[in-house]
Amino acid sequence: MKVGITTTIPVEAVFAAGKIPVDLNNIFITAPSPQALVEEAEEEGYPRNLCAWIKGLYTVAKNDPEISTIIAVTQGDCSNTHALMETLMLAGKEIIPFAYPFDRDYDLLAHQLEKLIKALGTSWEKTREVKKKLDEIRKFLVELDFLTYAEGKVTGFENHLWLVSSSDFNQNPEEFQKELEEFLKEVKKRPREKEKLRIAYIGVPPIIPDLYDYLEERGARVVFNEVQRQFSMPYLEEDLVRQYQLYTYPYGIFARLSDIKKELEMREVDAVIHYAQSFCYRQIEDLIIRREIHLPILTLEGDKPGRMDARTRMRVDAFLDMIR
Numbered sequence: 001m002k003v004g005i006t007t008t009i010p011v012e013a014v015f016a017a018g019k020i021p022v023d024l025n026n027i028f029i030t031a032p033s034p035q036a037l038v039e040e041a042e043e044e045g046y047p048r049n050l051c052a053w054i055k056g057l058y059t060v061a062k063n064d065p066e067i068s069t070i071i072a073v074t075q076g077d078c079s080n081t082h083a084l085m086e087t088l089m090l091a092g093k094e095i096i097p098f099a100y101p102f103d104r105d106y107d108l109l110a111h112q113l114e115k116l117i118k119a120l121g122t123s124w125e126k127t128r129e130v131k132k133k134l135d136e137i138r139k140f141l142v143e144l145d146f147l148t149y150a151e152g153k154v155t156g157f158e159n160h161l162w163l164v165s166s167s168d169f170n171q172n173p174e175e176f177q178k179e180l181e182e183f184l185k186e187v188k189k190r191p192r193e194k195e196k197l198r199i200a201y202i203g204v205p206p207i208i209p210d211l212y213d214y215l216e217e218r219g220a221r222v223v224f225n226e227v228q229r230q231f232s233m234p235y236l237e238e239d240l241v242r243q244y245q246l247y248t249y250p251y252g253i254f255a256r257l258s259d260i261k262k263e264l265e266m267r268e269v270d271a272v273i274h275y276a277q278s279f280c281y282r283q284i285e286d287l288i289i290r291r292e293i294h295l296p297i298l299t300l301e302g303d304k305p306g307r308m309d310a311r312t313r314m315r316v317d318a319f320l321d322m323i324r
């Protein structure tokens with residue numbers, strides 16, 4: 001049985017229950033026509049002035065009869081999740097709520113995990129066993145990230161794709177691990193890429209993935225994918241609850257900033273692209289990011305899924321010219 005997820009959750013519990021997690025974001029953005037999925041939600045009454053991700057997630061979940069259950073992160077993700085879940089309940093889906101405590105409290109988080117494990121019909125023991133297996137894959141993802149920023153052998157897009165896919169391990173951890181190990185074997189043979197401008201990408205994953213190739217064409221490479229890296233649980237923490245306590249994304253911009261600042265320095269980043277989705281409340285956080293990060297910052301706004309528009313390309317060009 002498939003369980004839809006709208007963001008990273010303790011996926012160990014889903015696998016431990018013998019179910020398959022499906023990150024609806026990944027299905028949406030890799031669909032043959034993501035824009036058609038957005039329009040389908042609008043035809044049902046979803047507002048035009050609402051984040052396209054939410055509309056895409058709605059249509060993906062609604063249209064897949066195999067996804068009968070969805071885990072809803074009611075705190076620590078998206079302010080639109082409540083209404084998304086209400087409309088999915090109307091479409092006959094079962095909703096399991098999960099909340100990341102705002103203050104990062106260990107006991108509250110452990111309680112949430114306990115509820116999730118029970119709701120899925122599994123146990124702590126089985127969940128911890130799965131964690132051990134997933135951590136073996138996560139070690140390879142840490143290596144992939146290292147090959148990106150330290151050795152220049154992995155492109156920014158490849159880094160993005162592998163890390164973002166670790167929210168559900170492409171629904172098949174064994175296959176994911178096999179493909180990842182093969183990929184790492186191949187990239188190690190690559191010559192070291194000649195030095196490019198080193199860019200950090202912070203913010204939610206882009207709805208315009210060709211941004212990465214566009215940067216590469218212009219002599220810049222993303223060496224840090226902030227949120228995608230967080231999905232991969234890079235700290236390899238042994239304690240399951242602590243792992244999701246260290247995960248920065250659900251705990252607000254200040255939790256994220258301490259990780260971002262450390263990584264910007266360690267990865268010797270030249271400039272930052274802050275991506276903000278149209279109609280997303282996270283756009284407000286741009287003003288905090290600009291005050292806290294003392295590097296050149298370009299804020300990009302994506303709206304519809306698809307290729308970058310001419311205006312965004314021009315802004316990227318001007319930014320890269322400025323920092324060269």
Ligand code: SF4
Pocket residue numbers: 051052053054077078079080204277279280281282
């Ligand atoms: S981009 Fe913002 S509004 Fe859209 S789904 Fe993500 S958090 Fe929600």
